[in-house]
Amino acid sequence: MRNLFSLILTVLFLVALVGILLRHYLRARTAAQATWDDLLKRLTWVDRDKIATIAMDIIDESGERRQGESAFSLEPSAIWSLLGGLDGLEVLERNCQVLVELAAYVQKQYPEALPVAEQLRLNAREIEWHVGRLKGAAQTGNLQSSFGNYAQRAVVTYYLMTRRVLELYDQTNFPGLADLQRAL
Amino acid sequence: MHLSGFDRFVWAATFCGHILLLFVLFVRRRASSFPAFTTYIAENTGTTVILYFVLNHLSFSAYRYSYWTLGLLNELVQLFVFYELAAHVFCPTGVWVRDVHRTFLGLVCIGGVVALLLTWLAHPTARLPIQTFILRSNFFSALLMSELFVGMLVLSATAGLPWKTHVARIAQGLGAYSIFSVAMDSVVNYVTLSRHARLYTDLSRLRILTYLGCEVFWIVMLWHEAPVPRELPESMRLQIYSLQKQVEYDLIRIRAWRRN
Numbered sequence: 047m048r049n050l051f052s053l054i055l056t057v058l059f060l061v062a063l064v065g066i067l068l069r070h071y072l073r074a075r076t077a078a079q080a081t082w083d084d085l086l087k088r089l090t091w092v093d094r095d096k097i098a099t100i101a102m103d104i105i106d107e108s109g110e111r112r113q114g115e116s117a118f119s120l121e122p123s124a125i126w127s128l129l130g131g132l133d134g135l136e137v138l139e140r141n142c143q144v145l146v147e148l149a150a151y152v153q154k155q156y157p158e159a160l161p162v163a164e165q166l167r168l169n170a171r172e173i174e175w176h177v178g179r180l181k182g183a184a185q186t187g188n189l190q191s192s193f194g195n196y197a198q199r200a201v202v203t204y205y206l207m208t209r210r211v212l213e214l215y216d217q218t219n220f221p222g223l224a225d226l227q228r229a230l
Numbered sequence: 231m232h233l234s235g236f237d238r239f240v241w242a243a244t245f246c247g248h249i250l251l252l253f254v255l256f257v258r259r260r261a262s263s264f265p266a267f268t269t270y271i272a273e274n275t276g277t278t279v280i281l282y283f284v285l286n287h288l289s290f291s292a293y294r295y296s297y298w299t300l301g302l303l304n305e306l307v308q309l310f311v312f313y314e315l316a317a318h319v320f321c322p323t324g325v326w327v328r329d330v331h332r333t334f335l336g337l338v339c340i341g342g343v344v345a346l347l348l349t350w351l352a353h354p355t356a357r358l359p360i361q362t363f364i365l366r367s368n369f370f371s372a373l374l375m376s377e378l379f380v381g382m383l384v385l386s387a388t389a390g391l392p393w394k395t396h397v398a399r400i401a402q403g404l405g406a407y408s409i410f411s412v413a414m415d416s417v418v419n420y421v422t423l424s425r426h427a428r429l430y431t432d433l434s435r436l437r438i439l440t441y442l443g444c445e446v447f448w449i450v451m452l453w454h455e456a457p458v459p460r461e462l463p464e465s466m467r468l469q470i471y472s473l474q475k476q477v478e479y480d481l482i483r484i485r486a487w488r489r490n
Contacts, residue, residue, distance in 0.1 A: 049352070049353050049355075049419065049420050050420070051351065052348070052351040052352045052353065052416075052419065053416055053419070055348065056412065056416040056419075059344075059348065060409070060412055060413060060416070063377070063409065063412075066384060067380045067383060067405075067409075070380075070383050070384045070387040071383060074387045074393070077390075078392065146389075146390030149390060150390045150391065153322065153392055154392045160322055164322060164323055164327065167389070167390050167391075168328065168329060170390075171329045171390075172329075
């Protein structure tokens with residue numbers, strides 16, 4: 047009886063393991079085969095002016111933190127509205143996943159650019175982490191208290207990171223800059 | 231112990247496969263990138279020779295003792311191979327990437343606990359206690375390795391860390407063999423060994439044939455060169471490094487704000 051139970055448990059475990067393996071293997075293979083254009087097409091359009099408004103509540107034009115009373119003046123409700131709520135944050139999260147893949151693409155095609163690709167990947171992951179915290183807060187009913195802090199940090203990180211990426215592509219006259227500007 | 235013609239053929243084929251694989255690893259200069267994997271293959275080659283010698287010239291109890299001792303050594307080396315592959319994927323810049331280090335350690339711990347639990351639940355019936363022990367340790371090892379390889383794939387896909395060609399091929403071979411071994415071992419654990427000796431022999435042969443398939447896969451894949459990466463233009467290299475500095479600076483500041 048114990049052996050039968052063990053066999054059933056192992057078979058279930060094995061099926062789950064193979065299922066997870068296939069799902070992630072196919073995902074990794076699709077990502078590895080994607081071209082630059084494929085990745086750009088997956089970016090979802092965001093209103094950069096609104097993103098800039100939220101970011102500029104904390105930082106100035108040079109990217110430095112604002113000092114004095116003008117900093118952190120946006121109310122969480124205003125951030126919520128500008129961002130389009132949790133849906134807006136999820137768009138940023140999806141774009142971050144694409145940016146992670148763009149970083150992996152650069153890392154694979156140009157191994158010399160590994161440090162910058164790794165830095166971009168970490169930034170994008172950090173935004174994902176912020177959004178994950180917000181989703182968790184939404185499930186436990188604590189979204190109101192967490193939204194202002196986590197959402198604004200996520201937006202500032204996203205804003206600065208995408209600004210640096212766009213500057214780089216502008217400087218290098220990389221094809222696809224216009225698409226990237228529109229999407230980010 | 232009587233060995234059939236098929237057993238002798240498979241034994242010889244495995245040995246030749248190991249020698250050929252070692253040849254590929256050294257001639258194509260993969261041994262320096264994968265020292266643990268090279269050690270694993272060398273250890274497997276040595277095991278094949280030692281066990282063949284012990285079986286034909288020493289007692290059966292000496293064979294059992296050698297089989298058990300070398301099997302334990304093999305498991306240890308496999309863990310080093312896993313660590314080596316993980317280091318290739320999760321240390322692309324030479325240090326462990328920050329966002330996966332803790333998850334990776336958690337994965338190893340949970341993998342160990344789950345493997346222990348499933349092994350404890352399994353109750354293979356064999357005539358001798360040493361047989362039961364070997365069956366259980368094989369099952370534990372296959373479970374652990376398959377969990378670790380699947381976990382490593384999931385973690386790298388989630389974190390967006392690409393695999394280099396040869397790292398991926400070695401992991402695919404070892405992962406597939408481990409998963410197949412779990413399936414085989416779960417059947418062996420279920421049946422009574424003394425009453426289903428024929429089934430056990432057939433499954434053992436199937437396992438060796440699978441391993442032979444993995445050997446051929448590694449020989450072919452490691453012989454081929456990985457795709458040549460593109461060279462970064464000098465201007466783009468400078469700009470890309472300046473971008474890295476700026477992005478790093480931004481992130482440090484944003485993290486500091488959170489602490490205030």
